Amino acid sequence: MTTETHVHRARLYKLASLAFDRPDDELEAALVSGDFTTQLLESADALADDELRDRAQKVAETAPTDPAAVDERYSDWATLFGFEKGGEIQQYQIEYSPGTLVTSTDTLADISGFYKAFGLSLAAENRERADHLCLQLEFLSHLALQTAYLDLDGDESGVDIVTNAQGDFLEDHLGRWIPRFNETVQDESHVAFYRALAALVERLVEIDADRFDADPDVFAETPPSPTEQFINDDSDGGDFRCGTCGTTPSPTGDQEPAQQLPMGDRDGPY
Amino acid sequence: MAEVYNWQIGREMEFPYAESRPEKQWGAVFDINKCIACQTCTMSCKTTWTHGEGQEHMFWNNVETKPYGGHPIGWDTEILDRLGTQNWGSDGVYEGDTIFETNDVDWDDMLIDDELGNFHGEDIEGYRPDDQDWAHPNIGEDEPAGESFESDTHIAEEEETHPMWFFYLPRVCNHCSFAACAGGCPVQAAYKRNEDGIVLIDEDSCQAAQECVRACPYGKSVYNPAESKSQKCVGCYPKVEQGMVPQCFENCLGKIRQHGWVNPPEEADPDNPIDFMVHEAEVALPLYPQLGLEPNVYYVPPINVPTDYLFQMFGPGVEEAKETYKAARRGDEEHRKLRGLLHLMGSTEWRIEQFEVTDEEAIGYDGSGSTVARVPMEEPQYQREHFDAQNNAYRLDVT
């Protein structure tokens, strides 16, 4: 792994984060000037992975280049991800994990802990939740860049710390849900640009997980609502979950068949 | 025959193991009259202990509306159905069969070893709830029972019970003296801690037989399919070891919960709050004592609910318990000590092991005798002017 590799990784994560965020002037400028595609292709090329290269190519082909087309992306974005148009594709990790927000506060704490450990915090005007896609991507971008910097400095233990953190973060967080996120985007979106982008991020995360020896346990497909089987052909409004209790039925399966009342103490049974 | 003495049913009873009581027994009193089903307890347990994968369906603490709610669904009617009609004698001794007796098994013949294939506890009456049974923790919430009710129906103060009623039943593991989960486990993974009577499942020994899930009639042992282990309420033992009350007790908004040690009747200490309510005032009763487990969570029955329903749930002491509670509430001198203790309930995160009621206040002490709570017998009341001149506004609330 060369110093350049990390710079290119950092750039890809950064570009993906920018592109998945609510489209703004910064993105528009990057797209219209062509910097977005140039940098994306250059960095994907530098990472020497054919699949990644192909997927980056797809993104470049579908990226809007004139202001009108960028505007259209904005409305696509809102339809897919934005609350203003009831976008239903979630950009939050917890939405892909079992349980719900209130039962997953430990996950949020863990992610915030990662950010904090590297001295990062949300910009004052940013109220996003810690498990948001763009924050996670930007975090990896930051760590990748830091790796390159420490590498240049010859700071080996520093490099160790940041590479371990990237492995851990991919294994515990990003790597667990990106495959599900990509699937959702492929299934539910018709917008070629976002489909290509999700596929690119999936590959990037996959090769990085490999790179750092991370073995993320990908979340299972979202389990059906417990009431689903009682409600016939009612595809919307059939889910009664209030969103606070974890009423998801747990999957069964892999159950193996399994004088005094057994007593014990603090160390366990006697 | 392995006979043990179960004081809650007033007689000896058969049980898979010989009697062995821990040095101290984790115990609790819940005053149902005060529970508002805010589920703060449920969430405090959930966020502390069961937020992991495979635990989505677990509510070690749950609050259900009676008579129609239940988690797992129908746990109470299921087990009562299986036992069939049984009777209490007029002397308060239970004449029916417990879940350990109804299948007429001689527990002495039971081969106890830690062979997984030897289901020595399979004759404990019980059932394993279906997956769906765990999926609706709020089923039946706020659904009332009884007769219809007009908007102008007046319930006189001396009226026994309400024509239409429901009540909230908060439930945790009872850390039973004769724990069926431990009695049923083929590999002795479920055990009772000698120092505090908390019943735990040793995750290293658990072989996923789920016999504890089947045997616990309260539905408080739950299978975790992600870990392939059964899990249950741990009584918040790390806090209990520090002299504190469990999470679901400390966070209870209604202050309905008192944690402490409970003794068998012959060792009862009238200055111990749990012993006092259970054995002295007899205002707190066990949940389904007829099942035979000697559960250690005791309930002050709801006074607005018809006695017949409460009788099947809490046993023969219900009528007297309701009377005693009403008398304490009214302020009868005879029940002053109980009234003081009811004020003290839920007032501190420390375990009150001794208490005393003086002329002005009720005081709680921890295990070392330090004062951990003080509450006045009469709340001071202040009345303010209706008009707040300083802010040029009328006050809605003046007391």
Ligand code: SF4
């Ligand atoms: S926190 Fe207390 S009042 Fe609220 S539901 Fe639980 S037991 Fe009832």
Ligand code: SF4
């Ligand atoms: S309530 Fe159930 S799980 Fe708890 S000790 Fe009793 S039998 Fe075991």
Ligand code: SF4
């Ligand atoms: S005692 Fe602790 S573990 Fe048990 S239900 Fe209450 S909070 Fe949960």
